[in-house]
Amino acid sequence: MSSTSATFRIWRGEKGKGEFRDYKTPVSEGMVVLDAVHQIQADQANDLAVRWNCKAGKCGSCSAEVNGMPKLMCMTRLSDLPLDQPVTVQPMHTFPSIRDLVTDVSWNFRVKQEIKPFKPRQPDAPDGTWRMQQEDIERVQEFRKCIECFLCQDVCHVLRDHHKHDEFIGPRFLVHVAALEMHPLDTEDRIPELKKAHGVGYCNITKCCTKVCPEGITITDNAIIPLKERVVDRYYDPIKRLLGIGRK
Numbered sequence: 001m002s003s004t005s006a007t008f009r010i011w012r013g014e015k016g017k018g019e020f021r022d023y024k025t026p027v028s029e030g031m032v033v034l035d036a037v038h039q040i041q042a043d044q045a046n047d048l049a050v051r052w053n054c055k056a057g058k059c060g061s062c063s064a065e066v067n068g069m070p071k072l073m074c075m076t077r078l079s080d081l082p083l084d085q086p087v088t089v090q091p092m093h094t095f096p097s098i099r100d101l102v103t104d105v106s107w108n109f110r111v112k113q114e115i116k117p118f119k120p121r122q123p124d125a126p127d128g129t130w131r132m133q134q135e136d137i138e139r140v141q142e143f144r145k146c147i148e149c150f151l152c153q154d155v156c157h158v159l160r161d162h163h164k165h166d167e168f169i170g171p172r173f174l175v176h177v178a179a180l181e182m183h184p185l186d187t188e189d190r191i192p193e194l195k196k197a198h199g200v201g202y203c204n205i206t207k208c209c210t211k212v213c214p215e216g217i218t219i220t221d222n223a224i225i226p227l228k229e230r231v232v233d234r235y236y237d238p239i240k241r242l243l244g245i246g247r248k
Contacts, residue, residue, distance in 0.1 A: 004028075006083040008036055010048070011090035016097045021045075022086060027078050033089060034062050034073035037101070049100035057214055060149030064101050065090045070151040070212045092154040105150055111169050114197070118180055119188040136184035142222060143179035145215040148172065152209035152219060158202045168199035171209035171219050178223035181230070195231045200224065 006027045009020045023040045034052060041048040052062040055074045062073040067081065067088055081087055095103040123130055152171040158164045169177075177194065180186050194200045205228075207220045217223075233240055 004083070006036070006078065007086040008040060009086040009088045010037070010040070010045075010101070011088075012045075012048070012100055014097065014099045018097075018100075020088065020090075027083065029079070031078045032074055033064075033066055033071075033076045033078065033081075033087070036078065036087075037073060037089065049098070049102045051102045058147055060147040063092055063149045063151050063154065065092060065154070070154040072149060072151070072214050075214055092150065094154045094156070094160045095150070107165060108148070108150055108153065108170075108172065111173055112176065115169070115173060115177060115180070116188045116190050116193065118183065118186055120185040121187045130185055132184045136182075140179050140182050142217055143175050143182075145217055146172065146175055147215060149214060151212045151214065155208045155212050156203075157206070157208070158199075164199065164202060167197075168202045171203070171224065174198070174200060174203070174227060175217065175219055175223045178227055181227065191230055191234045194227055195235060200227050200231060203228070 004027060005024055007022050007024050009022050012018050012021050023044050025036055025039050025043065027036060034050075034055060037048070037050055041050065050062070050073075052074065053059040054061070057072055057075040060072070063070065064073050065071070065088075066073065066076050070092060073089070078087075089101065091097055091101050091103045092105075095105050095107065098104050121130075125131055150172060152175075153159055156170055158168045159170050177190055177198065180188065181190060190198075203220075203224050205220050205225060210217070210219045210221070213219060
């Protein structure tokens with residue numbers, strides 16, 4: 001992409017009230033959306049509010065919606081966008097607006113505090129350590145790549161369209177629960193909370209969360225579906241329900 005100009009249609013406003021404003025700025029090869037936003041902030045809109053930190057796709061701070069899709073602005077290359085029309089940049093829809101591109105994501109951290117923490121079993125080796133199978137360890141490694149950008153929360157229709165924030169913890173925290181539940185040392189029982197307070201039944205496995213994950217975590221297939229299976233095993237399998245058998 002040679003040096004040229006592009007128009008960015010950026011949402012400006014506070015607490016959900018505002019409008020899109022167009023800014024034309026030079027762009028060049030290798031630029032990402034965050035570069036353009038910073039350039040506009042420096043040259044044309046010094047009061048533009050935007051959250052960012054690492055600019056390397058690892059902190060999750062610069063989440064926004066680019067052309068209607070939840071993305072990390074620092075990982076969205078302009079060469080992948082149609083620059084013959086305005087590039088729209090707006091804050092995440094699922095969370096309350098603070099100002100311009102910045103949203104209030106504090107709900108997510110309150111949700112995390114409500115999840116039962118890791119509870120390890122007693123050491124089973126003479127030296128006071130644990131013995132684990134490598135495949136059990138590898139199963140939870142994927143979930144630990146999450147950078148809490150909350151793009152999966154933003155795209156989830158249960159939160160985005162139906163506003164079930166009081167009944168559903170969302171895909172990011174179902175991943176967190178899966179990392180705990182599938183850990184070979186964990187002994188805590190979170191199945192009752194998954195069924196009721198955490199609302200795993202609301203997910204209809206559209207896989208939209210998996211699609212937007214910048215870390216490539218297979219959220220639906222590897223985390224949410226296995227958690228759903230555990231709830232079904234506990235509460236809806238007639239034999240296991242009769243015998244009171246749950247699965248770890």
